[in-house]
Amino acid sequence: MIKTIFDSYGAPILIGLFIILFIVESKFQLRKRVQGRWKRIFINFIVSIPAFALLRLLFIPVMVWLAVKNETWQIGLNYLFSASDIVKSIIAFLLLDYSNYIWHILLHKLPILWRFHLVHHTDLDLDVSTAFRFHFGEMIASIFFRGAAILLIGASPIIVIIYEIVFEAATQFHHSNTKLPFRLEKVLNYLIVTPRMHGIHHSMIRKETDSNYSVIFSFWDRIHRTVRLNIHQNEIVTGVPSYADDKELTIGMLLKMPFTKVRNWNEEERKVDQDYNELKK
Numbered sequence: 001m002i003k004t005i006f007d008s009y010g011a012p013i014l015i016g017l018f019i020i021l022f023i024v025e026s027k028f029q030l031r032k033r034v035q036g037r038w039k040r041i042f043i044n045f046i047v048s049i050p051a052f053a054l055l056r057l058l059f060i061p062v063m064v065w066l067a068v069k070n071e072t073w074q075i076g077l078n079y080l081f082s083a084s085d086i087v088k089s090i091i092a093f094l095l096l097d098y099s100n101y102i103w104h105i106l107l108h109k110l111p112i113l114w115r116f117h118l119v120h121h122t123d124l125d126l127d128v129s130t131a132f133r134f135h136f137g138e139m140i141a142s143i144f145f146r147g148a149a150i151l152l153i154g155a156s157p158i159i160v161i162i163y164e165i166v167f168e169a170a171t172q173f174h175h176s177n178t179k180l181p182f183r184l185e186k187v188l189n190y191l192i193v194t195p196r197m198h199g200i201h202h203s204m205i206r207k208e209t210d211s212n213y214s215v216i217f218s219f220w221d222r223i224h225r226t227v228r229l230n231i232h233q234n235e236i237v238t239g240v241p242s243y244a245d246d247k248e249l250t251i252g253m254l255l256k257m258p259f260t261k262v263r264n265w266n267e268e269e270r271k272v273d274q275d276y277n278e279l280k281k
């Protein structure tokens with residue numbers, strides 16, 4: 001099933017979408033770049049290789065295996081009532097996306113998870129290549145949460161694979177630096193997460209980062225009042241303030257980052273912390 005659906009259809013769709021977004025964001029740029037494009041692409045791709053390998057060789061097989069086994073175990077919401085397959089598929093798809101909204105909040109709020117998600121947020125520009133800049137540790141951690149979500153929802157194997165393909169496509173789309181016509185984006189944003197909306201989540205201003213956690217559907221942020229849309233894209237400075245030196249953000253540093261002392265959000269907080277530690281000595 002993974003080979004026929006994910007490899008035969010999902011992978012070509014995702015590669016095609018990447019090429020399209022890459023070309024479109026070159027021609028219609030939303031935010032000004034602060035770094036050289038090719039250097040970042042190189043860094044983001046190298047950092048993404050272990051995460052990619054884990055996604056295809058571990059994450060997806062485990063998710064599908066759980067959903068297949070669950071057809072016998074029959075755990076989870078969808079096994080508690082009878083309805084047509086289409087209704088159950090819609091419920092599963094929506095709830096899988098809702099579980100990812102919650103997972104994304106946990107990535108920001110739990111210090112142990114932030115260590116890994118930080119690597120993604122230290123990108124000082126935002127474009128389609130940022131969609132791949134995830135630390136492999138985040139991929140491993142997500143197996144437990146997202147696996148549990150599949151069981152609790154009672155999602156079928158086919159929906160798990162389809163959701164994963166749409167999830168990856170949505171991630172590419174909302175990270176891209178594509179300038180869509182404003183009105184079109186506004187309409188799209190009622191339903192899905194768009195580049196302007198997700199751009200705000202990558203801001204160096206803390207309260208802006210602490211908003212717009214949704215992945216595919218934007219309404220989870222509206223329902224939970226974590227949505228923030230009134231920020232002009234030219235005003236956004238992308239990244240994490242205490243990791244703003246691009247010379248420092250090498251491939252080696254990014255891969256090691258979760259296993260080092262994580263800095264506070266901005267330098268002032270960090271300075272206060274250092275002074276406090278000095279005083280204690």
Ligand SMILES: [Zn+2]
Nearest residue numbers: 104108117201
């Ligand atoms: Zn985030």
